[in-house]
Amino acid sequence: MSKTKELNLKEQxxxxxxxxxxxxxxxxxxxxxxxxxxxxxxxxxxxxxxNKDDLVHTLMEQAIERLNNQLQQVVSxxxxxxxxxxxxxxEYVRFALKYQRxxxxxxxxxxxxxxRYPKEKFRKARKGYEIVSNVLQEGADGGLIAEExxxxxxxxxxxxxxxxxxxxxxxxxDTRINRQEFIDEAIEHIIDGYKIRTALQTNNK
Amino acid sequence: MSKTKELNLKEQxxxxxxxxxxxxxxxxxxxxxxxxxxxxxxxxxxxxxxNKDDLVHTLMEQAIERLNNQLQQVVSxxxxxxxxxxxxxxEYVRFALKYQRxxxxxxxxxxxxxxRYPKEKFRKARKGYEIVSNVLQEGADGGLIAEExxxxxxxxxxxxxxxxxxxxxxxxxDTRINRQEFIDEAIEHIIDGYKIRTALQTNNK
Amino acid sequence: MSKTKELNLKEQxxxxxxxxxxxxxxxxxxxxxxxxxxxxxxxxxxxxxxNKDDLVHTLMEQAIERLNNQLQQVVSxxxxxxxxxxxxxxEYVRFALKYQRxxxxxxxxxxxxxxRYPKEKFRKARKGYEIVSNVLQEGADGGLIAEExxxxxxxxxxxxxxxxxxxxxxxxxDTRINRQEFIDEAIEHIIDGYKIRTALQTNNK
Amino acid sequence: MSKTKELNLKEQxxxxxxxxxxxxxxxxxxxxxxxxxxxxxxxxxxxxxxNKDDLVHTLMEQAIERLNNQLQQVVSxxxxxxxxxxxxxxEYVRFALKYQRxxxxxxxxxxxxxxRYPKEKFRKARKGYEIVSNVLQEGADGGLIAEExxxxxxxxxxxxxxxxxxxxxxxxxDTRINRQEFIDEAIEHIIDGYKIRTALQTNNK
DNA sequence: GATGAATGAGACTTCATTCAT
DNA sequence: AATGAATGAAGTCTCATTCAT
Numbered sequence: 001m002s003k004t005k006e007l008n009l010k011e012q013x014x015x016x017x018x019x020x021x022x023x024x025x026x027x028x029x030x031x032x033x034x035x036x037x038x039x040x041x042x043x044x045x046x047x048x049x050x051n052k053d054d055l056v057h058t059l060m061e062q063a064i065e066r067l068n069n070q071l072q073q074v075v076s077x078x079x080x081x082x083x084x085x086x087x088x089x090x091e092y093v094r095f096a097l098k099y100q101r102x103x104x105x106x107x108x109x110x111x112x113x114x115x116r117y118p119k120e121k122f123r124k125a126r127k128g129y130e131i132v133s134n135v136l137q138e139g140a141d142g143g144l145i146a147e148e149x150x151x152x153x154x155x156x157x158x159x160x161x162x163x164x165x166x167x168x169x170x171x172x173x174d175t176r177i178n179r180q181e182f183i184d185e186a187i188e189h190i191i192d193g194y195k196i197r198t199a200l201q202t203n204n205k
Numbered sequence: 206m207s208k209t210k211e212l213n214l215k216e217q218x219x220x221x222x223x224x225x226x227x228x229x230x231x232x233x234x235x236x237x238x239x240x241x242x243x244x245x246x247x248x249x250x251x252x253x254x255x256n257k258d259d260l261v262h263t264l265m266e267q268a269i270e271r272l273n274n275q276l277q278q279v280v281s282x283x284x285x286x287x288x289x290x291x292x293x294x295x296e297y298v299r300f301a302l303k304y305q306r307x308x309x310x311x312x313x314x315x316x317x318x319x320x321r322y323p324k325e326k327f328r329k330a331r332k333g334y335e336i337v338s339n340v341l342q343e344g345a346d347g348g349l350i351a352e353e354x355x356x357x358x359x360x361x362x363x364x365x366x367x368x369x370x371x372x373x374x375x376x377x378x379d380t381r382i383n384r385q386e387f388i389d390e391a392i393e394h395i396i397d398g399y400k401i402r403t404a405l406q407t408n409n410k
Numbered sequence: 411m412s413k414t415k416e417l418n419l420k421e422q423x424x425x426x427x428x429x430x431x432x433x434x435x436x437x438x439x440x441x442x443x444x445x446x447x448x449x450x451x452x453x454x455x456x457x458x459x460x461n462k463d464d465l466v467h468t469l470m471e472q473a474i475e476r477l478n479n480q481l482q483q484v485v486s487x488x489x490x491x492x493x494x495x496x497x498x499x500x501e502y503v504r505f506a507l508k509y510q511r512x513x514x515x516x517x518x519x520x521x522x523x524x525x526r527y528p529k530e531k532f533r534k535a536r537k538g539y540e541i542v543s544n545v546l547q548e549g550a551d552g553g554l555i556a557e558e559x560x561x562x563x564x565x566x567x568x569x570x571x572x573x574x575x576x577x578x579x580x581x582x583x584d585t586r587i588n589r590q591e592f593i594d595e596a597i598e599h600i601i602d603g604y605k606i607r608t609a610l611q612t613n614n615k
Numbered sequence: 616m617s618k619t620k621e622l623n624l625k626e627q628x629x630x631x632x633x634x635x636x637x638x639x640x641x642x643x644x645x646x647x648x649x650x651x652x653x654x655x656x657x658x659x660x661x662x663x664x665x666n667k668d669d670l671v672h673t674l675m676e677q678a679i680e681r682l683n684n685q686l687q688q689v690v691s692x693x694x695x696x697x698x699x700x701x702x703x704x705x706e707y708v709r710f711a712l713k714y715q716r717x718x719x720x721x722x723x724x725x726x727x728x729x730x731r732y733p734k735e736k737f738r739k740a741r742k743g744y745e746i747v748s749n750v751l752q753e754g755a756d757g758g759l760i761a762e763e764x765x766x767x768x769x770x771x772x773x774x775x776x777x778x779x780x781x782x783x784x785x786x787x788x789d790t791r792i793n794r795q796e797f798i799d800e801a802i803e804h805i806i807d808g809y810k811i812r813t814a815l816q817t818n819n820k
Numbered sequence: 821g822a823t824g825a826a827t828g829a830g831a832c833t834t835c836a837t838t839c840a841t
Numbered sequence: 842a843a844t845g846a847a848t849g850a851a852g853t854c855t856c857a858t859t860c861a862t
Contacts, residue, residue, distance in 0.1 A: 041823050152382050155372060156391040163368020167360060177357050186361040189398040246848050451844050562792050565782060566801040573778020577770060587767050596771040603804040645851060656827050
């Protein structure tokens with residue numbers, strides 16, 4: 001019973017944090033507000049999290065985990081490596097659009113906003129790369145994908161996707177450009193980069 | 206002498222701001238610190254900038270401008286459209302690595318950290334896209350680049366580059382991967398995506 | 411012509427000051443606001459007034475002068491000393507009610523809000539006492555008013571009136587008490603205190 | 616010990632506030648100074664008081680309460696209604712002279728300096744009037760004092776006293792007039808006004 | 821576990837005043 | 842004569858964090 005309750009507060013805090021993040025943005029994401037949301041003293045958050053960053057890290061971690069799970073699933077449901085890459089890309093996009101704030105938070109790690117992200121957590125974050133990496137390897141083995149260095153390729157794949165979504169979410173996209181078209185075009189470009197290129201392929205779009 | 210001094214404080218503030226940003230990161234970027242740096246009252250900053258965001262915007266603007274100038278120059282120095290794209294990509298990378306904090310600040314716009322970025326300033330920011338866009342158009346005209354939509358392609362180009370540098374700067378790159386190799390590989394990928402693909406080309410790597 | 415303009419600015423400032431005082435109260439009475447009112451730099455006020463207090467003093471002085479003139483006039487229009495006292499009291503009340511902010515400002519001198527009121531200006535302020543004092547003397551000479559010390563009596567008269575208006579203007583009057591009735595009653599009391607008292611009364615203390 | 620300390624800061628702030636008020640006057644009464652006095656962060660004051668006004672209100676309230684207590688006591692110690700009125704008047708004077716700053720603060724309510732004085736607190740302030748009012752009623756019942764409207768009379772009594780002290784404390788009293796004599800004279804005048812007047816006098820208006 | 825009190829940093833605003841031009 | 846720039850004080854608010862209970 002007490003265990004339940006203990007877990008509860010931590011979960012409640014995380015939930016409230018997500019809620020605040022969603023409604024107010026990171027800029028206005030404060031421990032006080034979170035505490036207020038669940039009628040708990042701000043100090044109580046420190047019973048479950050070392051500090052604000054730690055709480056944000058947890059949010060990040062969970063978001064990453066959710067994303068990874070989604071990716072894992074769509075990969076398992078697609079047949080060919082190329083289809084898998086496409087599925088990965090589109091799932092990534094879907095996630096970024098649906099959970100914008102959380103997506104953005106994931107990428108806060110980078111900026112000095114969130115320096116202290118603990119090393120151990122990076123491993124979990126890296127799982128996404130592995131998924132991509134495996135698909136690329138699978139494609140390379142099957143002669144469909146031209147990659148001698150699947151790990152590095154996973155990173156470039158990932159990086160390119162992130163760049164695309166970053167532009168989309170930052171609303172820096174020219175208003176004359178249709179968002180979905182942009183995404184489609186970009187993904188096509190990115191994936192094309194990994195296909196074995198032959199004369200036959202260049203025209204098969 | 207008088208004119209000089211008048212103009213000075215604003216410039217001094219910007220300089221100090223850049224310095225603080227560089228040494229302390231955005232997380233610890235405070236008006237007080239900036240004011241302290243140049244032995245000026247914090248209030249004085251408000252005589253030249255509406256608020257903290259306004260100052261940051263100015264920093265962004267200047268960084269963008271500098272970047273754009275650099276891009277413009279390298280473009281003008283390269284011959285072929287492909288060479289120009291490459292030059293653009295490498296100059297972008299160079300800038301991002303050299304002025305990391307400023308590069309990061311430019312991309313703060315996106316996150317809600319910096320919502321209030323004024324519309325008018327976006328235009329200047331968009332100049333980079335135009336530069337790329339023009340090169341792509343030029344290449345398309347010359348039959349070297351396969352783009353019917355140079356504007357959109359400019360955005361995908363840009364986005365992908367940003368993604369790459371974002372991964373690099375966030376230090377999320379797997380330690381087993383060499384940074385420069387990663388960058389080279391990624392740029393090659395990205396640019397390849399815009400080349401006219403023929404059987405001859407696929408093997409010329 | 412230049413003289414005219416010079417005088418103008420000073421007058422304009424005073425006018426604007428009065429306006430601001432009226433509309434915003436002393437609490438929000440700021441040099442900036444005054445300057446803004448007449449589209450002049452705040453610094454310009456210092457060309458005509460030593461500082462904020464000096465400007466306020468000027469306002470006070472003018473208000474006092476206006477009050478004194480009014481008092482002088484009503485005194486000259488009344489016949490008997492008693493009638494004169496009454497006229498003085500009612501004119502004083504009328505002024506306090508009509509120019510509340512200015513009336514209040516006159517009495518700011520006292521509180522440490524306005525310590526530095528210059529000695530020379532006190533003399534002008536004292537003219538009001540003289541007027542009362544003269545009336546009392548006149549009444550004493552005529553056997554109507556019991557005062558051996560008209561100067562002191564003038565001060566008590568004045569003080570009592572001020573107290574009454576102070577209560578009225580501070581809105582501290584019980585809501586069940588009618589304002590005008592209170593004023594009438596108080597004035598009656600005050601003036602009664604100066605009338606010749608018979609032997610019967612004077613000894614019952 | 617714990618309770619003591621908890622209650623302490625608020626009290627300490629009030630004490631420091633009173634000290635600052637005393638030594639520097641309302642003009643220089645700043646939260647920062649108060650905080651400095653007791654080596655406490657200025658922010659801490661906001662944990663106990665809504666804002667500066669709230670703190671001042673508290674000072675006022677306590678001063679009023681202290682005054683009322685004094686008045687209550689001297690009234691209970693005097694015999695006849697007339698003696699009580701005199702005791703009240705002299706105690707009032709004593710208080711005003713001894714606690715000048717606090718006395719002045721009490722009367723800050725009026726000026727727009729201190730607009731936001733909360734309604735509930737007025738009730739406490741009104742207790743002084745009740746004390747006077749009761750004495751007047753008692754005197755009226757005993758045929759010594761001529762008052763059909765003791766409540767209003769209490770206000771006029773009060774107002775007159777305040778006026779007198781206001782003149783005294785503002786140092787506007789003519790230097791040729793002895794302060795104590797002035798006070799004595801004024802009080803005599805004021806109290807005389809409430810004594811039963813004979814037919815001869817009452818009709819000579 | 822949980823909390824209230826306190827802290828110190830910081831943003832932002834308004835202000836009176838000074839100074840150099 | 843007039844002004845813009847700068848200053849320092851101050852009020853107000855919000856915040857992350859610490860501490861003692």
